[in-house]
Amino acid sequence: MNLYVKNFLKFALIVLLQVLILNKIVLRWWPEPSGFPLFIPNIYPLYILLLPFETPVWALLMLGFAMGITVDAFMNTAGIHAFATVLIAYLRTNVLNALMPRNLSDYINQSPSIKNMGWMPFLVYSSFLILLHHLIFFTIELWNFSNVSYLLLKVLASALTSMLFVIVYLLLFTKQNATR
Amino acid sequence: MRTFILFVRRFFNLILFLALEIVCIMLIARTKTLQGTDIVSSANTVSGLMYKKQNDVVNYFGLRKMNDSLINENAHLRAMLSLSHSYDTLKDIIIRKGLDKADSGHVVHYAEYVYRTARVVNNSISAANNYVTINRGSDDGVNRNMAVISGSGIVGRVVHVSSHFASILSVLSVKQQVSAKLKDGTIGYITWDGERPDVMVMRDVPQQIKVKAGDSVFTTSYSFFPPDIMIGTVFKTETVKKNNLQLLYLKPSTDFRDLQYVYVVENKSDPERKQLEDSVKTKP
Numbered sequence: 001m002n003l004y005v006k007n008f009l010k011f012a013l014i015v016l017l018q019v020l021i022l023n024k025i026v027l028r029w030w031p032e033p034s035g036f037p038l039f040i041p042n043i044y045p046l047y048i049l050l051l052p053f054e055t056p057v058w059a060l061l062m063l064g065f066a067m068g069i070t071v072d073a074f075m076n077t078a079g080i081h082a083f084a085t086v087l088i089a090y091l092r093t094n095v096l097n098a099l100m101p102r103n104l105s106d107y108i109n110q111s112p113s114i115k116n117m118g119w120m121p122f123l124v125y126s127s128f129l130i131l132l133h134h135l136i137f138f139t140i141e142l143w144n145f146s147n148v149s150y151l152l153l154k155v156l157a158s159a160l161t162s163m164l165f166v167i168v169y170l171l172l173f174t175k176q177n178a179t180r
Numbered sequence: 181m182r183t184f185i186l187f188v189r190r191f192f193n194l195i196l197f198l199a200l201e202i203v204c205i206m207l208i209a210r211t212k213t214l215q216g217t218d219i220v221s222s223a224n225t226v227s228g229l230m231y232k233k234q235n236d237v238v239n240y241f242g243l244r245k246m247n248d249s250l251i252n253e254n255a256h257l258r259a260m261l262s263l264s265h266s267y268d269t270l271k272d273i274i275i276r277k278g279l280d281k282a283d284s285g286h287v288v289h290y291a292e293y294v295y296r297t298a299r300v301v302n303n304s305i306s307a308a309n310n311y312v313t314i315n316r317g318s319d320d321g322v323n324r325n326m327a328v329i330s331g332s333g334i335v336g337r338v339v340h341v342s343s344h345f346a347s348i349l350s351v352l353s354v355k356q357q358v359s360a361k362l363k364d365g366t367i368g369y370i371t372w373d374g375e376r377p378d379v380m381v382m383r384d385v386p387q388q389i390k391v392k393a394g395d396s397v398f399t400t401s402y403s404f405f406p407p408d409i410m411i412g413t414v415f416k417t418e419t420v421k422k423n424n425l426q427l428l429y430l431k432p433s434t435d436f437r438d439l440q441y442v443y444v445v446e447n448k449s450d451p452e453r454k455q456l457e458d459s460v461k462t463k464p
Contacts, residue, residue: 019227020234026306027437037375038306057193065200072207074227075304076311076347079207086204090197140208141308142374144354150375 018044019074037154041161044071045133048089049126053107064089084136088129099125127163134159221340221347228345231302246440253331292448293406300439305377310350317344327405327445333434335442359403360411377436382428391417
């Protein structure tokens with residue numbers, strides 16, 4: 001399949017997963033939170049994390065903005081998701097450069113994945129950027145520093161749950177290599 | 181000029197990054213106040229339609245609960261009707277007392293409310309500003325700043341309307357306050373601290389007012405809500421030493437997790453009232 005078509009379909013799939021399933025979890029689940037923050041796991045930053053290695057930075061930024069604004073339109077957050085996503089799209093290249101042994105342009109036709117990077121580097125890469133994304137997102141959304149521990153708890157809980165869903169997503173949608 | 185182009189080419193990514201972030205900040209800044217209008221909202225046709233399709237599927241799983249809530253609301257309304265008419269409402273007696281227009285002794289129309297039903301197609305409770313999307317829009321007569329209530333309590337205010345959908349800023353929002361009163365008429369206002377969807381706070385209640393756990397709190401006619409609609413019940417009181425005012429912790433009577441049908445309330449006299457109040461404000 002064409003790379004562009006494939007990535008467009010992935011965009012739609014991730015938005016639908018996020019908006020129609022993950023956003024609804026909190027409504028049915030966990031009836032009495034009693035002080036522990038309610039949160040929504042966000043897996044849509046994964047789309048930016050999984051784009052091919054050689055994607056130019058400007059394309060990453062534009063796609064990050066498009067993804068963020070789309071999610072914003074569904075969740076009425078007016079630009080907060082877009083802000084956080086553009087930030088991680090900008091930092092993605094630097095984090096990858098720091099983690100990968102060779103120059104990024106050497107990986108032709110490859111995307112960041114557990115198979116191409118190994119478990120540990122991929123988890124470091126994705127958890128760092130997702131944690132950063134959540135920190136920025138919830139800080140701007142709440143914009144209230146009277147209860148910092150609540151904010152941090154919300155960020156941590158949400159980022160951990162998001163990572164769990166990211167790993168589940170990867171295990172479900174990664175093509176198993178037939179050639180052993 | 182050449183150096184400028186070289187500069188742009190060299191830092192193109194950084195410039196694009198900063199430009200996009202500034203666009204985002206501008207979008208965010210517009211919505212930080214209640215008056216601001218957000219350009220992207222879930223009342224737009226695409227996301228509204230998507231939510232509606234999803235809700236069409238999920239709707240069936242909540243029918244039993246919905247029936248229970250409708251029965252409860254009907255019982256409540258019957259009780260109120262029988263109080264005002266002293267007729268048994270289970271019998272089919274309808275009385276119509278013609279309004280005597282010539283009788284200037286009492287005011288006939290204080291406010292005229294029009295109730296429109298709407299189905300909730302999307303809902304959130306975990307954000308700092310929660311929104312509800314309903315399947316009625318400007319084609320159905322829904323406008324900005326109309327109040328939205330459920331069968332059991334208040335829900336919020338319409339902030340964005342498209343032709344077939346509207347998004348409502350729920351009272352579970354850190355930027356919205358609602359005027360409220362206790363049973364004895366003490367006025368205060370309700371805020372939400374952005375944390376738990378089952379706790380709201382009523383402020384500005386003087387210390388000498390005795391409030392017990394279990395007392396009900398209602399809307400006033402000062403707000404955009406119709407008066408005397410239940411907001412919630414007090415479960416904890418706390419006195420602030422600094423200004424001798426009480427904080428009342430409420431449990432909202434609306435179940436925000438389980439909103440399925442709501443009423444959009446149009447106040448027919450609201451434009452006139454707003455015009456009058458604004459004309460007073462603009463006087464030097």
